[in-house]
Amino acid sequence: MADLLGLSARIIDTGTVDEPVNRVTQELSELTDDIAFIESFSHIVLLRTEDGLTAFDASGAHTAAACVESLRSWSSDPVTKLVYTHGHVDHVGGSGAFVADAAARGFAHPTVIAHDAVRDRFDRYIRTNGWNLAINRRQFGWLSRDSGLGIGGDARFLPADVAEPDVTYSDTMTIDAGGTELQLHHARGETDDHTWAWIPSHRALCTGDFLIWNFPNAGNPQKVQRYPEEWAAALRAMAALEPELLLPAHGLPIAGRARIAMVLDEVATALERLVADVLERMNAGARLDEIVHEVRVPDAVLARPFLRPLYDEPEFVVRNVWRQYGGWWDGDPATLKPSSGPALAAELARLTGGAAVLADRAEALAAAGDLRLACHLAELAGLAAPDDHTVHEKRAAVYERRQKAEHSLMAKGIYASAVRESRAVTGADTDTK
Numbered sequence: 417m418a419d420l421l422g423l424s425a426r427i428i429d430t431g432t433v434d435e436p437v438n439r440v441t442q443e444l445s446e447l448t449d450d451i452a453f454i455e456s457f458s459h460i461v462l463l464r465t466e467d468g469l470t471a472f473d474a475s476g477a478h479t480a481a482a483c484v485e486s487l488r489s490w491s492s493d494p495v496t497k498l499v500y501t502h503g504h505v506d507h508v509g510g511s512g513a514f515v516a517d518a519a520a521r522g523f524a525h526p527t528v529i530a531h532d533a534v535r536d537r538f539d540r541y542i543r544t545n546g547w548n549l550a551i552n553r554r555q556f557g558w559l560s561r562d563s564g565l566g567i568g569g570d571a572r573f574l575p576a577d578v579a580e581p582d583v584t585y586s587d588t589m590t591i592d593a594g595g596t597e598l599q600l601h602h603a604r605g606e607t608d609d610h611t612w613a614w615i616p617s618h619r620a621l622c623t624g625d626f627l628i629w630n631f632p633n634a635g636n637p638q639k640v641q642r643y644p645e646e647w648a649a650a651l652r653a654m655a656a657l658e659p660e661l662l663l664p665a666h667g668l669p670i671a672g673r674a675r676i677a678m679v680l681d682e683v684a685t686a687l688e689r690l691v692a693d694v695l696e697r698m699n700a701g702a703r704l705d706e707i708v709h710e711v712r713v714p715d716a717v718l719a720r721p722f723l724r725p726l727y728d729e730p731e732f733v734v735r736n737v738w739r740q741y742g743g744w745w746d747g748d749p750a751t752l753k754p755s756s757g758p759a760l761a762a763e764l765a766r767l768t769g770g771a772a773v774l775a776d777r778a779e780a781l782a783a784a785g786d787l788r789l790a791c792h793l794a795e796l797a798g799l800a801a802p803d804d805h806t807v808h809e810k811r812a813a814v815y816e817r818r819q820k821a822e823h824s825l826m827a828k829g830i831y832a833s834a835v836r837e838s839r840a841v842t843g844a845d846t847d848t849k
Contacts, residue, residue, distance in 0.1 A: 458625075
């Protein structure tokens, strides 16, 4: 078993990340006599009680069988309760493996507990199945297919054997789990259906995705509304309990009251300041474009081991704050009822001498390091000449350069998808790893 608590303490206390903090190993580590932690995508937290095990989350469909095998190396007790921290498929997709394990051992079906809105999320996933498959392939598709993320060609985004909640709640709920009290709390953050749990007897928090050892996933450009201000408030509520053990769904567990208090405070403060800076500019009448290019999180904050922008990033959170408080229009009158992209691109190509001129300029800008402007011109060139192999070779080259220069998985996924689009036009190899 890995010394996860020692590893997280060293990384947080020194500020040096010299080992991975988000690992997908399916391996179990015992943190206390009654609490175990399985590292996966997402993690599973196990609590041993007098009437069996309570599990927080079930990981994804492609990792759950290995997680259950690890669980059984630690305990042969039945899983009596399965708590979903929220309805994302990497947290609920593996629930079928838990149900199958119970049936194979002659145990009762685990009681599945979640917030009321999880059922609505499942319904939405079914209605938007194709959309969710597409955006997740785009978000994760640049990763290798053997990454364990389960992002291949599945025809169903929400696995058919996902266990529906048996018990739901709206605000708070207290559960007797075999003599161990569990307090469930709802708060909006990454999702509108999120649960965080407090285990008083262990002074332990199960935070779900409220802490992910990356900058908070509060701005994902392809997903529905996130709630950064309420996210921060939830972290403040957790800190008020003075926890001594923090068990996240991504990243390393953390021990120590002072250390946990510091981490929760720094993440909450980063979100609060970002929201305040955006609202200040909105109230002053700034357009979204101005705000995106003005609001920044200090580099020293983003260098913290648990706030690095390697998954989501502050620029995307800015847009989500605008969307939450200001709607979808960005303040530019021309975008309220715009021309189609291809029509605008064709007109600009005519004015500049053709799509090839735009593509050449995009290449030059990219080589000079102005990747933001280069991508605009490369996109216009591709729209103006959708079947031109030379134009699309240059578009692919610009976006590949952009993908390699980015740090967040969100940005990398979208730019890599653009590379694949143009390479499909040219018939070239689409591998962008």
